[in-house]
Amino acid sequence: MKNSRRKFLSSISMLAASSAMPLHAFNFGSSKKLKVALVGTGIRGITFWGKRLVDEYSDIIEFVGLSDINSSRLAYGKKYIGVACPVFIDFEKMVKDTRPDLIIVTTKDSTHHQFIIKGIEMGCDLLTEKPLTVDEIKCQAILDAEKKSDKNLIVGFNYRWSPYATKIKELLMDKTIGDLVSVDFSWYLNTYHGASYFRRWHGDMESSGSLWVHKSTHHFDLLNWWIDSEPSEVFAYGDLEFYGKNSPFRGDNCRTCKHSNECDFYWDITQNEFMKELYVDHEQEDGYIRDNCLFRKDIDIYDKMSAQVKYTNNTTLNYSLTTYSPFEGWRVAFNGTKGRIEASQDIPYHTNITVSEAEKHTNEMDQTNKEELSYEPIIVHKLWKEHETIQVPMEKQGHGGGDKRLQDKIFKTADTEDPYGRTAGIRDGAMSILIGIGARRSIEQKKAIQISELTDLVPQKKR
Template identity: 60%
Template sequence: MKRRDFLTTTAGATAGVSMLSSPVGAAVSAGSKKRVVLVGTGIRGVGFWGKRIVDNYSDIVEFVGLCDINPGRLEFAKKYMGVKCPVYSDFDKMVLETKPDLVIVTTVDATHHEYIVRAMELGVDVLTEKPMTTDENKCQVIIDAEKRTGRKCTVGFNYRYGTLFTAIKEQLAKKPVGEITSVDFNWYLNIYHGASYFRRWHGERDKGGSLFVHKSTHHFDLLNWLIDSDPVEVTAYGALEHYGKNHPFRGANCRNCAYTDKCDYYWDITKDKHSMDLYVKNEKYDGYIRDNCLWREDIDIFDKMSAQIKYANNVVVNYSLTTYSPYEGWRISFNGKDGRIESWEDIPWRRQDKINQSQLHAAEMNQSGKGEVRYDEIFVMKNFDPDYQMVKVEASKGGHGGGDQRLQDKIFRDPNMADPYKHSAGTRDGAMSCLIGIAARKSIDQQRPVKIEELTDIKPHPTRGA
């Protein structure tokens, strides 16, 4: 059975199982550990939501089950994470037997909704990797399930918790440049990080929904959170002009290619032990190839993307995502009636130090917190004032600007910690972020502006949470 077929059918295969008389995910009693299960044992599941939780929260969290179609990856996950829990290929069976307090969903994006909904139906709260889902129908199914079951879905938006974005949020709360009227947000993926999406299943729309959904959902969530309003309309443009069919040659994958000496993007997976152990050694079980050719014909997502987003509070956003930039970074500007707030990260000419682009993503994902101290900057500029304010923010050394650890601390260590800037993201946040990407994709396909109200029964509000 192919992985895609499994992920599509397993959650519903035992839908006829009678509902439990009481929720599986009962409240954790004082002194006991939170019982957690994980479905989807790819790199995000076993690393970020697996080993990190084991390493940092084993005193309060216990993995009681892992689920995947691939038995080889399941065994690797147990060893890599350092757990001894049972493994399953049947999601319902895992939940019914292990009685978890929380289900973590890290499967292929297009199947998130199946496990989110089924977990809720079985009485368990859910933590899902972003994006929450990949189309408007699946989004509505999740919204309905949450209302019907009363269970909670948390979306793992770690960028919100980063030190620089939190500092930007603090500046916006002070309103130093008056009412914000428009925002410019540009994100650049370098030729190493950007290309990696097109090697993986993310390059196929039916699995990841396009990078407008899989990757940009991060950025759209930041915009929703920083602007503090809901999107109402999206107009977008995009095309596939670099990767996929846009190349004179292609191979089966990087390991089995006759053009390695001609391809600037050649990646030798055999030098990456983690990828070899997690993926290559387990290809025989589900056929998933991690080092797929960037030029394969199956790629059908956009590699050039831009969108204009109108918000309910009349803010207009100009957004772009580049997937083959010589450098990795981003820049954002908030235009107010009385001035401008501007910030950026890893733009080479903004800092004089030489940045090795091939190592940048690995450094950004560094979880050790070690390394030299550096500072990010926020510029606050007021109209008719020749001087400007430069706010220096100590850059966190943890993954995603320190957001990874803060997000997990909030979820596992101290769920009731103060949250004045509303960092926590629930179903509505997950919906509003992915709906922008879904609307952008639909706008490109249908060559028209798309209103958010067309997609689900969520009504946009001028102020988030209203």
């Protein structure tokens, strides 16, 4: 057990510092299990960073505390995860009483910085769900706190770890299309998954930083990793033209709405037992409504987004996010000095997709999905030659197999060198959100935003 725990601690150090810190930094010299505390018992907290850790890694970790502002949901989360540890409304009391080695933060985006900074100040290492935080001021505060401490912070990026994304990285690393010149990337959220963001606190700019930050941080991290450089400048457009005030149908929430027979977006949350037990049954404590009206007038984020990003290695990126597409999926194209790579996932007319649009996101998040192995193509087209189709084995569970590979790297194969550099630290987390934050500022100020003006991080040519 001692060796397994040391591997885990070493991997946390590697992730935190993006391989810049010596791997012995977390050598506590103890044979006891790693003590873990979780703050935020929403869906991502109790499933991926809760129950899955208990199911897969109980031989080397031990939950010593759970914290949430909602005591009722906290009790449900404890039962769902399957742990016997104490629960706390007061985060600081949890840290003082349980003295965890690692704190996992899965709270509302706008509160990440509070728990990260306090946790670091109280002598703990931190792992936070994406995004790192929601604006440049909170980002700088996190950077400052980590600089003053010998403790570390990592961001739980997972898309890098899917086999499909990794194959793209391999082709780019091998200079299959020469030197990279430009990238076109489009992500489509369907009217099931996309709409869900506008039902929740994510529709509030102050809480989520908009989808430029909450959702696009995933995409920008992938792109920064693929491009192997850091962003220097961003110019963006965005507007709210579909959700929010843009419909005649409006109510308090879906359950009680008088337009339920007319509105195409009607959703009865009480028909989903898990969602009802996790959210509806605990609304009375903190007032968090999971099925708010999509067309409430106080939604102030964007539902259409487009940006152009320049990287320090002179690669340019054209990016767009659509939140009310008929289908869910994405496309990317890389243009190089010797050719072009095209890749896509879940485009319904490109492949024989058997799952409905309504089920896509649920299946993606499912850690136990055992669908038969399938293949999806990547197209490589070199100058003066016929194109080549590369078939990549696909997995459907846990973000295309990325979830389990991320956690396995931390817990099981920490000593194994990763040739693709998929480990992501605080700098990666910051650079991914700074593109989104810069895009927001660009829309507000109607000008290009220099990434170096947002925090004290100076963009580098190579990651």
